[in-house]
Amino acid sequence: MVSGAAAETVGAVGGGSVHRTLVAEVTRVRAARPDRPPRVLDVGGGSGAWAVPLARSGCAVTVVDNSPNALAALHRRAREAGVHELVTPVQGDVDALADVVPPGGADLVLGHGLLEVVDDAAAAVSALTTATAAGGAVSVLVVGRYAAVLARTLSGRLAEARAVLTDPDGRFGADDALRRRLDAATLRGLLEDGAALRVEVLQGDGVLEGWVPSAVRDGGPAAARAVAELEDLAAAAAPLVEMSARLHALARRPG
């Protein structure tokens, strides 16, 4: 069974190219500032799918989210993982981020699963950038447009596929829970033209794994390894990046 459509959410840290990129960035910060933990700000961090593993790796993570329920789940998760002292939950909106975190206060700012749900993606990127230290990085992970077209085509929802392909925001209609789906050029434009960041990584996340038949995917450790290896190779292949369930960018604020 093809399950690409199910991948249209931003998921937890596993292995994968996004995880590796974040680990490399944290390693870079640690080398530059060995005197303190890397400062991570996770905006729209939800229940901590990224924040908790980053805290486990020794980062001091502030999570800003507008949902009290998500922050309560984050609190539980951080406590269970034994890292609650490294995780600071803050209720707040990206639209008013400067009210709750200092400008330039984070070495690494995450906006994962955020740009597709906020009213104004450009304003959100601008807020993430303002919160980033000079020389620091912004990491964004966002639902991709073309995988959504393909998933809907393969499941016979042709009207929706057509709408996602042709709508300026990549939406299938008024009932669409997402405000937008992005392609690689639009994401790059938001970061570089809109916020004067320098994109260092633009890669796919969930490039092929969502299309692997479940009979293969559930076929044991060797099959899981084969899927992961294929996924890693595909993450950087430009035509496949455009077809990814999610697009990931790491963009640097000039120092």
Ligand SMILES: C[S@@+](CC[C@H](N)C(=O)[O-])C[C@H]1O[C@@H](n2cnc3c(N)ncnc32)[C@H](O)[C@@H]1O
């Ligand atoms: C799809 S979830 C992503 C969660 C997490 N970042 C991840 O990748 O697993 C989106 C999160 O953004 C939060 N959110 C939505 N709009 C927001 C806003 N305007 N300001 C702050 N957080 C927001 C939601 O409450 C939710 O927790």
